[in-house]
Amino acid sequence: MSLTEDLNKFYVTTPIYYVNDVPHIGHAYTTVAADILARYNRLKGKKVFFLTGTDEHGQKVEKAAQEKGKTPQEHSDLMVENFKSLWQALNISNDAFIRTTDVDHIKTVQGIIQMLWDAGEIKKRQYSGWYCTPDERFWTEKEIVEGNCPDCGRPVEEIKEENYFFLMSKYQVRLINYIEDNPDYILPETRRNEVLGFLKNNELGDLCITRPKARLSWGVPIPFDQDFVTYVWFDALLNYFSATRYLAPEAEQAKLGDFWWPANHHIVGKDILTTHAVYWSTMLMALKFPLPDNIFAHGWWTVEGKKMSKSLGNVIDPAQIAEEYGRDAFRYFIFREVPFGLDGDFSEEAMAKRINTDLANDIGNLLSRTTKMIEKYRGGAVPEPVILKDRDLEKKLKAWFDNGSDTGIFKTYDAFLSKLQFNHALTHLWKIISEINEYIAASEPWKEKDDEMLSNILYTLAESQRILALYIFPYMPDTANKIWQHLGHDEDISTVNISKAGAWGGTTAGTKVQKGDPLFPRIDLKQKFKKDKASGTDKTEKLAPKPAAAKGSAPSSQEGPVDNLITINEFAKVELKVGKVLEAERVEGSNKLIKLQVDTGETRQIVAGIGKEYSPEDLTGKKIIVVTNLKPAKLMGVESRGMLLAATDSDGVLSILTPEKEIKQGASIK
Numbered sequence: 001m002s003l004t005e006d007l008n009k010f011y012v013t014t015p016i017y018y019v020n021d022v023p024h025i026g027h028a029y030t031t032v033a034a035d036i037l038a039r040y041n042r043l044k045g046k047k048v049f050f051l052t053g054t055d056e057h058g059q060k061v062e063k064a065a066q067e068k069g070k071t072p073q074e075h076s077d078l079m080v081e082n083f084k085s086l087w088q089a090l091n092i093s094n095d096a097f098i099r100t101t102d103v104d105h106i107k108t109v110q111g112i113i114q115m116l117w118d119a120g121e122i123k124k125r126q127y128s129g130w131y132c133t134p135d136e137r138f139w140t141e142k143e144i145v146e147g148n149c150p151d152c153g154r155p156v157e158e159i160k161e162e163n164y165f166f167l168m169s170k171y172q173v174r175l176i177n178y179i180e181d182n183p184d185y186i187l188p189e190t191r192r193n194e195v196l197g198f199l200k201n202n203e204l205g206d207l208c209i210t211r212p213k214a215r216l217s218w219g220v221p222i223p224f225d226q227d228f229v230t231y232v233w234f235d236a237l238l239n240y241f242s243a244t245r246y247l248a249p250e251a252e253q254a255k256l257g258d259f260w261w262p263a264n265h266h267i268v269g270k271d272i273l274t275t276h277a278v279y280w281s282t283m284l285m286a287l288k289f290p291l292p293d294n295i296f297a298h299g300w301w302t303v304e305g306k307k308m309s310k311s312l313g314n315v316i317d318p319a320q321i322a323e324e325y326g327r328d329a330f331r332y333f334i335f336r337e338v339p340f341g342l343d344g345d346f347s348e349e350a351m352a353k354r355i356n357t358d359l360a361n362d363i364g365n366l367l368s369r370t371t372k373m374i375e376k377y378r379g380g381a382v383p384e385p386v387i388l389k390d391r392d393l394e395k396k397l398k399a400w401f402d403n404g405s406d407t408g409i410f411k412t413y414d415a416f417l418s419k420l421q422f423n424h425a426l427t428h429l430w431k432i433i434s435e436i437n438e439y440i441a442a443s444e445p446w447k448e449k450d451d452e453m454l455s456n457i458l459y460t461l462a463e464s465q466r467i468l469a470l471y472i473f474p475y476m477p478d479t480a481n482k483i484w485q486h487l488g489h490d491e492d493i494s495t496v497n498i499s500k501a502g503a504w505g506g507t508t509a510g511t512k513v514q515k516g517d518p519l520f521p522r523i524d525l526k527q528k529f530k531k532d533k534a535s536g537t538d539k540t541e542k543l544a545p546k547p548a549a550a551k552g553s554a555p556s557s558q559e560g561p562v563d564n565l566i567t568i569n570e571f572a573k574v575e576l577k578v579g580k581v582l583e584a585e586r587v588e589g590s591n592k593l594i595k596l597q598v599d600t601g602e603t604r605q606i607v608a609g610i611g612k613e614y615s616p617e618d619l620t621g622k623k624i625i626v627v628t629n630l631k632p633a634k635l636m637g638v639e640s641r642g643m644l645l646a647a648t649d650s651d652g653v654l655s656i657l658t659p660e661k662e663i664k665q666g667a668s669i670k
């Protein structure tokens with residue numbers, strides 16, 4: 001059982017961001033994730049402490065400040081505002097913002113390093129190693145790659161000096177056991193296995209936690225040797241603890257002492273998992289502090305399969321996207337599109353499409369149809385339901401909202417969010433939305449002659465969306481509140497308790513609905529993306545991937561027919577065959593493309609954009625359907641001769657088509 005499960009508190013953290021980077025989609029991703037969890041747990045009635053902040057010590061900041069003719073403190077004071085204003089723009093509800101230059105943080109770090117020194121957990125040693133300044137960390141001779149950092153690829157410099165070391169190595173076995181005994185400690189499972197693999201196959205070294213002041217002064221002075229400072233990976237990690245001492249909600253802190261520690265979730269990117277899973281965990285062991293319940297490592301965002309970088313000019317500015325498309329749409333998209341542990345590829349066009357389908361259509365239209373019908377048939381007041389009139393149609397829909405049931409909205413959503421499966425929770429909500437849409441189609445209120453039955457239908461529609469808004473709230477707070485306003489509820493959702501407000505029957509008969517502006521205005525995709533391309537000013541040409549309908553390589557582009565009907569002769573031109581996948585591997589540098597060797601009677605190479613949904617191992621040996629008479633095309637420089645068939649539904653689920661029974665490869669499809 002988790003340590004914090006039975007306490008009515010929820011403590012979630014983001015990494016603290018280096019001040020000298022401008023915030024981008026990667027920073028926004030973690031912070032919105034933490035925000036979703038924080039908002040949801042507040043709805044559940046938990047006492048929540050949501051912490052984010054900035055990491056301000058170290059050589060990088062010192063250098064950047066020097067270049068600008070500023071002190072590191074002045075430089076940090078300026079840069080920190082970029083983060084603070086972005087969090088406001090994205091509607092982030094953090095309870096505190098920690099800066100590692102806060103006096104109280106520094107005091108806590110000094111107290112803790114002294115404790116470890118007194119306990120014999122720290123030793124002074126001569127040290128030589130290869131240092132990567134951008135990552136603020138040392139590498140061994142074996143680890144570096146041709147003079148470069150194995151992580152970021154930038155040059156490393158050799159440094160020899162005396163330093164203080166945290167004796168991390170002695171905790172190796174204990175850490176392995178801890179991770180093995182606590183399956184949810186590191187998630188997702190693939191990352192947990194990576195950490196375990198690393199710990200089992202390598203000898204853990206000790207951790208260098210200081211710098212001589214002579215070389216780096218921008219750190220926390222250590223109390224037992226005035227010539228040294230500690231910084232980044234010691235000072236920074238301790239923020240999670242120090243904040244509970246001086247930034248956590250005061251009353252709680254005073255009353256409950258250690259109430260906030262340990263954290264429920266540390267959310268981090270996959271690149272800084274080792275520092276958290278290994279350095280931080282062993283530091284806590286040495287301090288005899290409890291370990292957090294969970295460290296979750298999310299994937300990275302690329303843009304068109306490439307790492308974001310200033311030099312490529314493809315850095316996505318979340319503030320600009322939120323400004324253009326709405327902050328809720330952005331928050332929705334980044335969590336709907338990609339499972340949290342996996343890498344994702346950002347595309348503005350894909351986002352615009354989702355806004356039109358999932359937001360403007362599925363939910364926006366549903367709400368406006370509902371309020372319009374209530375206006376038309378009941379003068380704008382939600383009618384009294386006549387539950388005795390419930391048919392199977394109503395019963396089926398209401399079953400989704402049965403909080404006692406394991407398949408009801410609360411338990412399902414709660415289970416997904418407790419594992420940080422943000423996209424699954426959204427898929428579930430959208431399944432319910434489509435059920436409500438189907439309910440309208442099936443119940444045909446516009447034809448209903450029985451007055452009581454019509455009242456029942458209208459109530460069912462209003463009430464189901466009222467409840468749904470509660471679950472939408474953590475992801476899209478503005479939208480959820482608008483749904484409530486349209487349905488006649490004035491309360492701010494952030495103040496309600498989900499178990500009470502989420503129970504069926506919360507709408508009082510007579511509540512006046514308000515037909516407001518559409519929740520999400522539709523985007524004219526053709527005009528927007530065509531115009532942008534023609535003007536050559538917009539990033540969309542660069543950002544938007546080819547439409548996802550056909551997942552294999554496409555022939556050179558052709559204008560589509562005016563209508564979508566083709567003759568049988570036209571169809572007969574397409575040569576389709578059953579193929580067997582002999583080999584599969586990822587195309588280097590792409591997280592979407594997989595290169596397949598397929599036997600269709602002859603062996604051919606196909607490149608398919610299915611790498612997010614399928615791994616090469618899933619594919620080897622599979623029988624698939626292949627278009628064999630496509631003109632060869634190159635994808636990321638790799639030749640593709642043909643295209644495999646796959647279907648994608650409105651939830652974005654992608655499935656490869658396979659023959660229904662065993663059939664020889666090469667068989668033709670007619």
Ligand code: MSP
Binds near residue numbers: 236239269300
């Ligand atoms: N200061 C350290 C963290 C110390 S935590 C005690 C640091 N800062 S950072 O600003 O470089 O990175 C912060 C976070 O941004 C990391 O979790 C990293 O994974 C995330 N991202 C940076 N680029 C990213 C993407 N392209 N995509 C997703 N997240 C990415 O590391």
